[in-house]
Amino acid sequence: MTPLTKKMFRDLWHHRGQMISIAAVVATAIMTVLSMRGVYESLVTSRDAYYETSKFPDVWVQLERAPESLRKQIAEIPGVASVDTRVSFLATINLDQIEKPASGLFVSIDNPDAMLGRLHLRSGRFVRKWDRDKVMLSEKFAITNSFEEGDSIEVVINGQLRAMEVVGVAISPEHMYIVPPGSFFPDNEAFGIVWMGRQTLSALDNMESAFSEAVLTLQAGAVEEQVKADLDELLKPYGGRGSYGRPMQISHQYLENELKQNKTMGTAIPAVFLAVVAFLLNIVLRRLISTQRQEIAVLKAFGYSNADIGRFYFQFSLVAVLVGALVGLFVGVWLGDVMIEMYKEFFVFPNLQYKLSGSLLFFALLVSILAATVGALGGVRNAVPLPPAEAMRPQAPARFHPGIFERMGLGTYLSAATRMVLRNIERRPMKSILSALGVSFSVAILIIGLFMFDGVEYMMNLQFNVAQREDISISFNRPLTPDVELDILRIPGVAVAEPFRMVPARFHSGHLKKEAGITGRSVAHELQRIITADGDIIPLPLSGIVISKFMADHLQVRRGDRVSVEILEGRRPWREVEIVEVVEDFMGVSAYMEIGQLHRLVGGARSVSGANVKVALGQQEKVSRTLSDLPAVAGVASPRSTYEIFQKQMSEGLFIGIFFLIGFSSVIAVSVIYNGARISLSERGRELASLRVLGFSKREVAVLLFAEQGIITFLAIPIGWYIGYLLSQAIALSLITESYRIPLMINFDTYVYAAGITLIAAIGSSWLVRRRLDRYDLISVLKTRD
Template sequence: MNALDQKLFRDLVRLKGQVIAIALIVACGIACLVTMMSAYDSLQLSQQTYYDRYRFADVFVQLKRAPDSLTARIAEIPGVQQVQTRVVVNVNSDVPGLSEPATGRLISIPERQQPMLNDLFIRRGSYIEPGRRDQVLVSEAFATANDLEIGDEIGAVINERWQQLRIVGIALSPEYIYEINAGELFPDSQRFGIVWMNREALATAFDLKGAFNDVALSLMPGASEDEVIFRLDQLLEPYGGLGAYGRDTQVSHQLLDSEIQGLAAAAVAVPLIFLGIAAFLLNLVLARLVSTQREQIAVLKAFGYDNLAVGFHYLKLVLVITLGGAAVGTALGIWLGSLITQVYTQYFQFPVLQYRVEPTLLLTAIGVSGAAAVLGTITAVRQAVSLPPAEAMRPEPPATFRATLLERLGLQRLLSPVGQIILRNLERRIVQTGLAVLGISAAVAILVIGRYFEDATQYIVELQFRQIQREDVTLVFNQPLSSSARYDLTQLPGVLRSEPYRSVPARLRFQHRTYLSGITGLEPQGELRRILDENLQPVMLPESGVVLTASLADKIGITVGDRLTLEILEGERPTRQVPVVGVVEELIGQGAYMDIAALNALMREGQTISGAYLAVDSNYLDQLYDQLKETPAVASVALRDRLIAKFNEQITGSFAVMTSVLVVFAAVIAFGVVYNIARIALSERSRELATLQIIGFTQGEIAVILLGEQAIVTALAIPLGCAMGYGLAALISAAYDSEIFRLPLVVSPSSYVYAFVVITLTAIGSGWLIRRQLNQLDLIAVLKTRE
């Protein structure tokens, strides 16, 4: 080991507290980078491999009924590579051990296994046997949530008859990587599952023999998706086509892709905060080290070390700290990345979700940390190499002092001597103080953001499931029913109130913009399903006209007073124009609402309904569930309390893990900034503090002078950090604006209090360590030190 390396080792030991603090900040930044990028790589690779190997479709469309002979004409559309026609039906199911009715989505498959679009990966069991109409495959998430095994049976109402279906296999499909029922915020695999069944048996049961009601297409490379969708809609219009859509708006793909893109964005933004703070602290530490080692630099140069050798020596100090932190961060990131990947397996259903870390990612982590270190300390290194030996032998010139703003205003008399010293030092190091405030503010902002996701989702549940959706049970019928069904609803066990609704699929058009959606007709004075304005007051649906959600109005560029064209995709498929009479905010989905009587009139039908919202006496729930399971007209049942319970499960699961990690990372930032700033101040001013103690200041007053500066920095940083956190929450809220849900800009006071408590405790802890070092200050040795 040469002389410079021995000096490097001694410097690292002497600065061990600051070295560890900075290395931990670097480690947190690199851990975030490795965690998110490795999870991103793993998800993206698993998605692409699964899509390619099991032929995930590019275009989807549902329809009323079309003959099998139409398949050849669909295949002739330019750009279409492969066509898969199916029968898809939602039915009420009775699952062993589950008191509530579940919704099973029955999807037809060929009698004999063959390659097809949205192909099946059979995890356990076998494919259905030819000729066996009672055999089915079920989705893995559904089977796992209900403890279903090969050989178990589930009941379902098929063609108005109760049938027992025997499970022979447990499978996965790329179409349902994220297995969620329409209109729900979180997957509920216990009450919604996919069931694959013999094509002939399913088609015969629902009067679709020789016909289909669902189509999936794959496209040739370079084909125009929009052109294929246009031609497909034209072809299927006489057969009740509900409007074709591409992969980008398929619910499972949309949610998975959103998660992947979010990981990529966070992998860039979050590490920048940590590495930026680390670069700032490294610059402070190295600048102070250079100023205290001026004579050593002079001696090194006098002994023949050139500028390059001296500069590289100090750069090595920085790189050792940074690369040490990067090594710890990489290991931590790999561990956290594997944990996150395991969490994803609870929500995303892949045959294999293999966690992987690319060698290029490890090189990137090393390169990013090294670049941050060099950029952050280049000024201090330049200062070291630019010192001529003769000048370096002389003590550093004293700083130029001038009256502070407080002193110029004559207000210094309002403060004690200790207070004057504190404010004078802060103002005379205004840049250092500002950067310290900014560093701690970043830690506060991270804590606020960590809690923001919980605040936003809690607000969604409170607003959507307690203010808007106040029903206990939502029924969806398998086809529109006549007005007589309104009265049958009140006869169900325990039903206290029922409010029917009408749902009509439609293409909404305004000028050149279109959107595939639907119109929901509600009771104008309904109490179970309400529409609220921005003040959370109920909106009365007018006798004519349509009310749109704000996100939908923005999407098609329409405002109140404009006329909206509705291309109805049901029945005789009329085209109507209605005025837009209101715009409301909703956080889930994109909807259009009308008075149910007005919608019935628009459709020129009687009092037809598509489903109902029910308020139910909890004492009769089991009886209601038993009857609904065997009611042929009911396609699916949604339970509000179960949705809320699923949300709470999500909050106590993944959100709790994420918040805990962010607390640790934010505490590391706050500790690193406060400790390093205070430690540098102690190093720079030890002679001054010793002198004050000798002339009569108590040790407690000396501690107040030193730590009071850090307390003021922390106090200034907390409100700024809260503001930064709110601003970042606003950016996230704007970014999470999908067709499925939107994150509201809601940060609760408890989140700010939480951030305040964590940062304050961290600052107190670092202050305690500095106080211990201050108590051990050797007055005689310090006073003998040459300035």
Template sequence: MSPKGLNTVLNVKLRRELWQMRGQVLAIALVIAGGVGVCVMSLVNYSSLLATRAQYYEQHEFAEVFAPVKRAPRHTLKDIAALPGIARYEGRVEGAAKLEIPGFPDPVSARLVSVPPEGQPDVNRLFIRQGRLPAAGRSQEIAVIGSFAGAHELVLGDQFEAIINGRRQALTITGIVESPEFIYVIPPGGMLPDYQRYGVLWMNRESLESAMDMRGAFNSLVVTLKPGHSAASVIDALDRLLARYGATGAFGRDDQFSHRFLSDELNQLKTMATVFPLIFMSVAMFLLNVVIGRLISTQRDIVAVLKAFGYSNRQIAWHYSKLVIVIAVIGLLAGLGLGLWLGRSLGELYMDYYRFPGLLFRIDPAWVVLLGLMTIVVAWLGAWRAIRQAAALPPAEAMRPEGPARYRVTIVEKLLSGIRFAQPSRMIVRQLSRRPVRTLLSMTGVAMATAIVMVGNFQFDSVSLMVHTQFARVQQQDLSATFIDPVNSAALFGLQRQAGIRYVEERRSVPARLVSGHREWRSAVTGIPSEARLQFVIDSDLQPVPLPREGLLLTDFLADELGVGPGDVLQLELLEGDRRTVMVPVAGITSEFLGVGAYMDLDALNRALGDGPLINQALINLDPDKASEVYNSLRETPGVLGLSIRQAMLDSFYDTLARTFLTFTFFNSLMGGIIAFGVVYNTIRISLAEKGRELASLRVLGYTQNEVAHILLGEVALLLFLGIPLGWLTGQGLALMIVTAMQTELYRVPLTITSQTLGMSALVVVVSAIASGVIAWWRLKRLDLVAVLKTRE
């Protein structure tokens, strides 16, 4: 027969085998599809957000350097324009406002940003969703950011009142806009968005200058750079030029809040696109190795016949390789479709979270090709050992049936000799103990299925712990008030006497640059009173950490970024007041789940700054019945910059971060359930294929169908009993790997695994086993005893 004819025969054989193994093929393909789906989902979102951000930044001239100042005359802009490296610049006025939104009783604050008389600024250009920008000479006109307008259902022409620099003013909406500077909108002192209680407003420059007493001056500078110029050199030049005007230190785009948090999210998506597929593909390799190995072991005589008819070792190896490749391609195509669908769904959710004008839904074709090649190669490697054994099997050896097993009393049987088992149960123990390698492989499959479901679900526990720690354990105040400028701590006595306020506690937050050698971090140092009751620092055991009398207490994430530990000395460059630089020792390290922190005793911080007992934050406990009265009173207080309600922050957490985080987790849990079914189903099907002749023999000898099913399914039950605890241990290790890879500045997911998660992972595997067992029982019922007994060992 010609080589072409030989290949045709092998192709027919391949199609028949795929059809006969369709259940197992589908189960393995689902495992591969799960890994590919998670990878594609992550890559789609990563690629889409990355491309959307890059286009948005470029088209709207997003600034590369930001320089806040106290007050600089506008003629300084000529000197700024002459600095080397600056391409575009915009000197603007920024301020804060307290708003009164009709029908919304909670305190609302806003950030005010000026736009030039001609409309669009040269830097940080605005995307106009509706309407227009405020016109020159019209002090009441504003444009609002889309997130704030959507949260309050504001439309063009709506009006509300604002208190700007202590003066009440009526404002009218002329436009709804987005800005590359505020993709991630964070209130002052916050870590999470709160669209209802914090927004961004744009006013005409002349109007905002007048409202903020900044005529002929600016207090914020944003610039873009010429190609080839570093941000560091421009920052140094700006700091020197603006130092006389109360500059608080220029900084690059990497330190801008919105950009930094978005970058963290993108890095996390990139991590998820690596870690989860690695786990899923490992399971797929294991399954393929077992399934293909079993298939080839049952076709020893067929392999011998093929070689007798002239098929070479290479042709036989290629035949079984094609079987593996077909299964991998089925899983790959299913995973691509599933991943694209999930990626689009998750992308729409991200659009509610990040303020982009629109999402560029895309994925790099090169990544798809690379993923396809990796999937096929990984699948083939999983079955390579069995394929190589088939190709190398000599014809004479292949024609001979496998030698009988050596039957002897095993150690397990000796240990259990005192227990009187029924005969079917005794058979189960013998089967498992006399084939320890096969038993171990089956247990490993069950363990991996359990571990994957755990990995998909443990993050629910972690998010719950994060919420409890941050909003119940650490923050016990009802309301936080931030002052425009530091005030004497004696101001708290006036607040304490106000009706509706039960208790007040002081704090001070100072912007600073923490420097250790070549490493630096722009953050804030928070001064906390030594006897703090409403908000304090806790350790990994959720116990309060006493603040050192001198020195800094750093969170572990910040300490790692700076490469310091207890006893090291940090250079603290303060970015307010006289901007002095002090050397402060690191007195301790602690852990936090949200944000990064540097803490000092309040008295020690004021001494370091050379100030008296100054504060700029007040933490307040309220009488719930008089909360609205307190809100209205503080809203009218000129020195109060903004108010933050703890319950509102909790609601914001669930509406933003937890929503996207848990949605991603749900998709992973769904994939984990699919994989669990695939693993358990294949375990039962392989066991049924291996014991078909034995079970048929037992039926002929008089055993009932239920007794035969007891032997088969009882073996699976014992494997579950042994494999699930092993899966819990494996899952904990995988979960540790994931939480380590997912650490960002915004949050660090704690490793928390509850009994509920353990129970859920076991339940999914057990339910999968029951469903697979029903299928196996049905196949046993239809077992053709004569046909099975005709097959030779």
């Protein structure tokens, strides 16, 4: 072992507290990179493998009814590789064990081995094309309701009550994330996928030798937009509702949104930690080198070159980084496994495991070493050029001058201790600014983590307590006449019924286009309202159309512009309408019209797609079951139930999220404040010891030391609030998706919470330094080195 190596280990031991704090920050940075980005890579790898092995479709289209002979014409469309047709529809499931009505998406199966979107069998067997009254269930639905092979399940299809035997449980790449129609969150208790043999399901839905849905895979190099245009033209006479690709497929869309969020957070949070690593190493090495000037001179006098000295201090900083990286590796892999288990609660894969790639590990180590290099550079740059003769002399004392308070004439009003603290802060402005910036990052970490909970809570509260005021939302399995409102009102317990019409459409503005549903309602309706991001209610206009800001931005239009609307049902007319209002909302892509105007736009007979219902107090369960038994009702949803599911999932995720955020924030706060206090103690050791000799108590000396850190911490908190706000704003913009837009909403208690955690961490780190201060040997400290 070389003399420099021995010296390095001695210095590491002497500064072990500071090195441990730096290693902790490095470990946290590595941990977040390996867990968040590792989970992202694991999800992407598992998704791609699952899509490939299951022949995941590229294009989907729903329609009213088309003869099976049309399948050959679809396959002949240029660019189409393979076609699969099926029958699918929503129907009611009778479950006595739950209070709310249940429903399912019923999908036909021809040949399980040849189908696109091939099922992955979890238990039992596949249902066969000719099987009568046999079904397979989606895994989450089966597990939640304790269904096993051989059990019986009652379903209501077109008014017919049928008892079906469960023969298997499966998962599908098209339904990795299963949400009921009109909802945003899974409800595994009340909604699932039901697969049946093609012959039986077709007979129940009057679809013999016909299909209501087609899925396609495309050839390599095929132009998807052209294929979809040709497909829509072919299916126009058969009630085609507009084809769509993977980006619009619900399950794929939710998964992509989650991947985007994970990737963004997995980049932003580690970047903050690595910046703190560079800052801490810089101030620690600068202080270490300033106290080792004479040692550096001796080393140079004995023949060590500038390169040797520089290499020594780089290695010194690298040890803390490598130790932190090793700890971060093990903790990051463990945390990655934990996060993968959490994702399994929402997304269903055949085999989802956390896998750490060598490239990600190399990247994490590389950026950590780069951060250490940047941090060490400033200190090493001070050590290398020192001539031995100059380094042998003590560092020249700094030139001080009266502080701003003295120049303002306020010094006489301040105590001696206060003046000492303020002078020390002012005389080292760069150190004070950097220390405050480091502490502010700990506040910012909490802000950017908690703002997402605040934003989502605000978004859901607006959606389910302000916009959606109905108790029950009904969807029909076919268009009905508006007179159905009277039939619903005759049901005991129903207080208000407001029918609506949903029409699929494609909006065109020049070369830009966007698909979205148009909701038609009466201007007198009150159960569902159009609201802005601030919660203001927008009245439904008698003419023109109201669209969401997301669609307006995509089409590059604004209020007063006109857009072309292609209706994707019936005779598929093209119309031009005026945009009378653009509303900033948070969920989906929306468009609203007065229902009478929508009828005229679409043409044909007036019809409604569903209804929103308000019921008498205590009658919701009874009314829901009555409605679900009606032959024309495809599904019954409860916004209140959806909101309760969200709150449950939110509370579980909030606890875990806050736990890690507190840990992350505390690591930064303790590291920065502890290092700042230790450096101040080293720099002012003789001064503080002299005060003890002059009669100051340990408590009074500690106040002088920690008051400086306290002022810096209190100044850092509002800076951290502002940095956190800016970072939250950037993250919110990066997370904008078609499914949802998280609003930049930061509650007051989030700011208080972030400040409180930082102050607690500051108190803890001050306690650690106070213990060292109390053990100070006054004689050894006061000995001169001159």
